[in-house]
Amino acid sequence: MRFSEEFRDPALAEKLFTEIARTAEALARTRTRPITVMEVCGGHTHTIFRYGLKDRLPDTIEFAHGPGCPVCVLPMGRIDDAITLARRPEVMLTTFGDALRVPGAQGSLLQARAAGADIRMVYSPLDALELARKNPDREVVFFALGFETTAPSTALTVLRAAREGIKNFSLLCQHILIVPTLRALLEQPDFAVDGFIGPGHVAMVTGTRPYDFVATTYNRPFVVAGFEPLDILQSLLMVLRQLESGQAKVENQYARVVPPNGNPAALAAMRQVYETRADNAWRGLGNIASSGLQLRAAWSAFDAERRFPLTPHNVPDPASARCGAVLTGRIRPAECPAFGRECTPDAPLGALMVSSEGACAACYDYEGARQVA
Known part of the structure; x- marks a missing residue:
């Protein structure tokens, strides 16, 4: 078996x-x-x-x-920040594949690549670091996404870049934390x-x-x-x-994998490299205090937001895609008026329809025909 x-x-x-x-x-x-x-x-x-x-x-x-899907809660403005960096002639922007199709106000990273920006899919931050090694004349920026699950690998990559003296590698850091987010949900009176x-x-890392x-x-x-x-x-x-x-x-229930105290080495790397953002925007949920990570000042040389002039974009969520209501359990995916109509996996309006882990994408893939009235 x-x-x-x-x-x-x-x-x-x-x-x-x-x-x-x-x-x-x-x-x-x-x-x-x-x-x-x-x-x-x-x-x-x-x-x-x-x-x-x-x-x-x-x-x-x-x-x-x-x-709990990091691509699904990625704000539109953050996509626009990444596109702005990618359009710089000296920049090679790298990120995970499921982030390429997330819509921002300026379109998606995939559309920006089609228009000429140098945007490449990688499977890990180490892949981005290798591109920096092989292209010393380019500024390689890794658009770092994910919860506590992927944040340690990014932190360890920064530490390796520092040890090796690689100076053309930096992060646009969008790592987020699940614990303050759960607390924010539980604080809502109608939750x-x-x-x-x-x-x-996540618990494999956090315990x-x-x-x-x-x-x-x-x-x-x-x-x-x-x-x-x-x-x-x-x-x-x-x-x-x-x-x-x-x-x-x-x-x-997952005791075969998750220890009570998590992964000490991963947690130590996160503490060394990151600090929390005072406010962090989430698609559909607004700002949640101390729910995002940024590089500590000691690692500012690897912070793309400090290395390049960048004015953050603040973009409201599309009114017709009710991602926030789905994420907080107020409605089911098919109850969103855009579901299966103006918002589909081929033409996503909301981020929950983009990633394979998004609730709307899963609902559409496995129940779409009987859910769309």
């Missing part, structure tokens, strides 16, 4: 579906509205839609698709989420302890989960059992 098959076993799935239904039925007797569970990570959203998990769940359970399926990949406040301060169950179908189902059952018992705690 291959490793993945162990976590896709139909017989085990049936047992979990049965127990989920039993627990949900017991909970429904004491409630007047459905149980809403937010899966924080876009990878979880993709698994839920791809395997049709929600179609087998009782009507008394609803998923809310959270803000009607009963529990969380927590981000497994589980940073999420204790979700249970202790806000009295919501929080279960760090893996990404296979059985991981999601087991984690959902763990959330439901906490609700049934009246408990709220942090549990680790």
Whole structure:
């Protein structure tokens, strides 16, 4: 049996579906509205839609698709900042492939490349550093995206560039943090989420302890989960059992990968290289205090925002694409008026339709034909 098959076993799935239904039925007797569970990570959203998990769940359970896809919460103005840098003749802009199609007010990076800007897709910041080595006459800028999952690799790349004395490499830093974002969601008075399926990949770096406040301060169950179908189902059952018992705690379903204290080396690299931004803009969510990372002054030589004259762009989200309402669980993807009409994967209006981990893209890919009225 291959490793993945162990976590896709139909017989085990049936047992979990049965127990989920039993627990949900017991909970429904004491409630007047459905149980809403937010899966924080876009990878979880993709698994839920791809395997049709929600179609087998009782009507008394609803998923809310959270803000755990870094491309999906990328502000339009930040795309315009990247395009402005890429249009400089001396700059070679590099970034991950799923960022190329995100729309900004000036179009996408893919469109800017078609118009002549030197924009290249890379698979890691080390690929961007290698381009800087091979092109000493160019300024190679890495548009750094991602949560705590990818921030350590960028930090380690900066440290390597410094050790090697590579001076034509810099970052446009858009790394973001999930913990202050969850706190901002929970502070909203109308946030009607009963529990969380927590981000497994982020927790590989952070560990589980940073999420204790979700249970202790806000009295919501929080279960760090893996990404296979059985991981999601087991984690959902763990959330439901906490609700049934009246408990709220942090549990680790993904213990085969996630240690309680996270990855000390990764966390140390982040502390050495980054500091938090006082305010950080999110698409659909507005400014969230201390939710983004920037380079410390000691590493300013690698900061593209300090190296090049750059006036940040502030661009409002398109009014018709209700990304913020989807990200906070207020509506489902298909309830957005632009879904499947003016906003599709081929012509995305909102960022949730761009990335394969975006809630709207997953919904469209696996349920599009029956969701668009």
